[in-house]
Amino acid sequence: MRVYNFSAGPSMLPEPVLQRAREEMLDWHGSGMSVMEMSHRGPHFRQIAENTEALLRELLGVSDEYHCLFLQGGATGQFAAIPMNLLGDRRIMSYVLTGSWGKKAAAEAKKYGEVMIAASSEDAKFTTIPDPAAWDVDPEAVYLHYTSNETIGGVEFPFVPEVDVPLVCDMSSDILSRPVDVSRFGVIYAGAQKNMGPAGITVVIVRKDLLRPPHPATPQVFDYAKQAEAGSMLNTPPTYNWYLLGLVLEWLRDQGGVEGIEKRNIEKAGLLYGAIDASDFYYNPVDPRYRSCMNVPFTLADPSLDGLFLKEAEAEGLVNLKGHRSVGGMRASIYNVMPLEGVQALVQFMQEFERRHG
Numbered sequence: 001m002r003v004y005n006f007s008a009g010p011s012m013l014p015e016p017v018l019q020r021a022r023e024e025m026l027d028w029h030g031s032g033m034s035v036m037e038m039s040h041r042g043p044h045f046r047q048i049a050e051n052t053e054a055l056l057r058e059l060l061g062v063s064d065e066y067h068c069l070f071l072q073g074g075a076t077g078q079f080a081a082i083p084m085n086l087l088g089d090r091r092i093m094s095y096v097l098t099g100s101w102g103k104k105a106a107a108e109a110k111k112y113g114e115v116m117i118a119a120s121s122e123d124a125k126f127t128t129i130p131d132p133a134a135w136d137v138d139p140e141a142v143y144l145h146y147t148s149n150e151t152i153g154g155v156e157f158p159f160v161p162e163v164d165v166p167l168v169c170d171m172s173s174d175i176l177s178r179p180v181d182v183s184r185f186g187v188i189y190a191g192a193q194k195n196m197g198p199a200g201i202t203v204v205i206v207r208k209d210l211l212r213p214p215h216p217a218t219p220q221v222f223d224y225a226k227q228a229e230a231g232s233m234l235n236t237p238p239t240y241n242w243y244l245l246g247l248v249l250e251w252l253r254d255q256g257g258v259e260g261i262e263k264r265n266i267e268k269a270g271l272l273y274g275a276i277d278a279s280d281f282y283y284n285p286v287d288p289r290y291r292s293c294m295n296v297p298f299t300l301a302d303p304s305l306d307g308l309f310l311k312e313a314e315a316e317g318l319v320n321l322k323g324h325r326s327v328g329g330m331r332a333s334i335y336n337v338m339p340l341e342g343v344q345a346l347v348q349f350m351q352e353f354e355r356r357h358g
């Protein structure tokens, strides 16, 4: 039996994608090989890689002014790669902190220059977004970094910030969940394992004119210009993950693209927040203006019931609802692939649990 998996990542993949991967496992399109066995330099894999990039560009509307890179090292690798590739001979970077991931990104960037915190909601336990009118963006900053969706706290930007320096955005947990005007960004990056595919491949979309001579200690696999020149194949890329990423993008196109999936995402999130708000038994601490459509943290009025909640949910096929260890409680991650039925089943379970234990 397949379960509804509310994990924050790696997360659910579309069933048709898994089925197709199974069908093509031993013999991809008459090649007589699994994708896993192909040379990344051969014609078959080249076709897969090119199709994947074309789909990504189509779905997000990425122009030729940008490189699309398919790298390893996760979003965490990009925390370092970004300053290494963008700073050149300058030093100042601005960061807006709305959760733990932005904080980690800033801590890593400090190794390469001077990080100025333009705004932070840490005093509010990362439950909101500081008023953009009050952000202190250093005019000398090479870029402003923010995290469009904080996966742990469940805080998501409903707007793209208006600033005078290039925007760098960690979209790991909400990329492709809604339309986005890529031309507003200098860099968008995301690990695949939430909304795009299996763990092990990281998408970086970078405006070509922002690249500077990289920091002298930049590993060549993190050198954007070199990777772009090599078609992200400076070394052996994660070929199978790249292929699965392409299949997920095809699935997404079949769902009506990002516009189509956004409608479903809004419906799912509305249903879950609606149930939480209608109850005194469940509570979500996030400023309602900035609640995430992807990650919905909530607590039970009586935390001693947490274990029972998780156990009974699992028995109903609703798994991985445990909140992040740093915040406790529950977290339902309802990325693109989570069907409406999964959220309906969760809401029904929550209401029944409250009836029995509230």
Ligand code: PLP
Residues within 6 Å of the ligand: 009, 073, 074, 075, 076, 077, 101, 147, 149, 150, 151, 152, 170, 171, 172, 173, 191, 192
């Ligand atoms: N940024 C965000 C918003 C995340 O949610 C995560 C992972 O959960 C990361 C960065 C780190 O990603 P990775 O594990 O791919 O390095």
